Amino acid sequence: xxxxxxxxxxxxxxxxxxxxxxxxxxxxxxxxxxxxxxxxxxxxxxxxxxxxxxxxxxxxxxxxxxxxxxxxxxxxxxxxxxxxxxxxxxxxxxxxxxxxxxxxxxxxxxxxxxxxxxxxxxxxxxxxxxxxxxxxxxxxxxxxxxxxxxxxxxxxxxxxxxxxxxxxxxxxxxxxxxxxxxxxxxxxxxxxxxxxxxxxxxxxxxxxxxxxxxxxxxxxxxxxxxxxxxxxxxxxxxxxxxxxxxxxx
Ligand code: ATP
Numbered sequence: 179x180x181x182x183x184x185x186x187x188x189x190x191x192x193x194x195x196x197x198x199x200x201x202x203x204x205x206x207x208x209x210x211x212x213x214x215x216x217x218x219x220x221x222x223x224x225x226x227x228x229x230x231x232x233x234x235x236x237x238x239x240x241x242x243x244x245x246x247x248x249x250x251x252x253x254x255x256x257x258x259x260x261x262x263x264x265x266x267x268x269x270x271x272x273x274x275x276x277x278x279x280x281x282x283x284x285x286x287x288x289x290x291x292x293x294x295x296x297x298x299x300x301x302x303x304x305x306x307x308x309x310x311x312x313x314x315x316x317x318x319x320x321x322x323x324x325x326x327x328x329x330x331x332x333x334x335x336x337x338x339x340x341x342x343x344x345x346x347x348x349x350x351x352x353x354x355x356x357x358x359x360x361x362x363x364x365x366x367x368x369x370x371x372x373x374x375x376x377x378x379x380x381x382x383x384x385x386x387x388x389x390x391x392x393x394x395x396x397x398x399x400x401x402x403x404x405x406x407x408x409x410x411x412x413x414x415x416x417x418x419x420x421x422x423x424x425x426x427x
Contacts, residue, residue: 198257214257265377313343357375
């Protein structure tokens with residue numbers, strides 16, 4: 179990794195770019211993952227690279243959903259593995275939830291590398307390595323999944339997703355939690371709970387709420403979910419963005 183001085187005003191952003199770039203050279207991140215990262219960065223800049231209040235509320239709802247679920251699954255792709263493998267594993271162990279690899283540009287080699295990365299961070303079983311089921315209505319490799327994992331999951335956490343699979347998972351009757359810095363994406367608009375935040379901040383934030391809510395009665399978790407209004411929360415995010423841009427103009 180190039181030496182980036184800690185004093186650089188964009189230190190974190192530059193280190194993250196290096197991580198993604200290294201991940202691509204190692205064959206974990208697909209080259210189009212760099213483009214997706216760039217779009218995310220742009221929205222992060224607009225947010226002020228911080229977790230905003232509506233996002234914190236979404237993280238609480240997400241934690242309630244993951245704890246209330248019978249078979250919660252965290253979906254992992256190349257970018258997520260490189261940026262947040264440790265957070266994914268910690269969250270999965272805490273809930274507990276399953277981890278499943280799901281890739282748009284799928285090769286067995288990349289799947290294996292992501293599985294090894296997750297295992298290095300302490301994951302036990304990693305699903306998605308040998309898929310044996312398909313999400314109906316998808317014509318690409320993101321349809322591939324495992325019966326014991328995403329196929330039968332009732333709650334799925336999908337960081338950095340594409341809108342097609344988000345909608346297809348919803349059609350299967352699942353509760354879908356998205357982490358997406360772009361509040362306008364099809365994924366953000368279609369999910370049951372949308373966390374508009376960087377995956378690197380969102381996962382620890384969900385972990386915080388899982389610790390707070392763990393041990394609460396199922397009825398208390400369900401109460402949080404019954405009162406959840408995703409459109410209203412997305413409107414609050416948009417309103418924050420527009421006020422922030424106005425204040426800067
Ligand atoms: P959609 O089909 O939902 O409209 P898309 O096809 O435009 O999505 P993709 O390229 O599939 O988007 O996915 C990348 C998404 O992930 C983008 O919306 C981008 O803002 C978001 N993203 C990229 N990096 C991060 C990150 N580190 N944390 C959270 N979100 C991110």
